[in-house]
Amino acid sequence: MSRKRTAILISGRGSNMGALISASMAPSYPAEIALVLSNRPDAKGLERAEEFGIATAVVDHKEFSGDREAFERQVDAVLKDHRIELVALAGFMRILTPYLVNAWTNRMINIHPALLPSFKGLATHERAIEEGVKLHGATVHYVSAEMDDGPIIIQGAVPVLDNDTPDTLASRVLQVEHQIYPKALELVASGKTRVSGTRVTGGAGQHDTASLVWP
Numbered sequence: 001m002s003r004k005r006t007a008i009l010i011s012g013r014g015s016n017m018g019a020l021i022s023a024s025m026a027p028s029y030p031a032e033i034a035l036v037l038s039n040r041p042d043a044k045g046l047e048r049a050e051e052f053g054i055a056t057a058v059v060d061h062k063e064f065s066g067d068r069e070a071f072e073r074q075v076d077a078v079l080k081d082h083r084i085e086l087v088a089l090a091g092f093m094r095i096l097t098p099y100l101v102n103a104w105t106n107r108m109i110n111i112h113p114a115l116l117p118s119f120k121g122l123a124t125h126e127r128a129i130e131e132g133v134k135l136h137g138a139t140v141h142y143v144s145a146e147m148d149d150g151p152i153i154i155q156g157a158v159p160v161l162d163n164d165t166p167d168t169l170a171s172r173v174l175q176v177e178h179q180i181y182p183k184a185l186e187l188v189a190s191g192k193t194r195v196s197g198t199r200v201t202g203g204a205g206q207h208d209t210a211s212l213v214w215p
């Protein structure tokens, strides 16, 4: 079995990155983490990746004077240099232009801390509490041109409790993120998923619940 050479793109602490790296340690896991790339030189996750002996790269967006596409061309060049086949965004805090999205159609996935299509964008946990929803969670999806959009691969749900603060809710959601992201990458890297329009089928099968984690 040839493992898919995967890059993880981060901007911060990289806890999802850590979950993906840990999963990829199993010899039967269909993805190998070949690169961790950050747009921020000070991202904590870079140190963690180095501790795991994984190649790291920094493409600092501040060096591109606001030219998003020039930044993405450089990111894309680094991905190509490392012969990357799949990209997993894990807390990568840059809005992508069609340039990078189109270059990686159906080969780039993202994790978002909400049950999409609810609560796209930032401050998802604050907004979930404000709206009074009882079920919240996280979504792994293919990246499409619109932010926090694109075909959904896996969702994981958690309850919202009466005494939740954004922080307590965030840490409950983060635990589910660490479960679903490795599963999603496994499905994608093994070629089990099929994307048709806005839907992803095949990966989890029709009669099991592998595409759903819930309380």
Ligand code: GRF
Pocket (backbone or CB within 6 Å): 010, 012, 013, 014, 015, 016, 017, 090, 091, 092, 111, 112, 113, 138, 174, 177
């Ligand atoms: C996670 O909540 C993820 O869903 C969001 O950004 C956060 C990144 O956290 N996209 P970490 O760096 O993986 O710990």
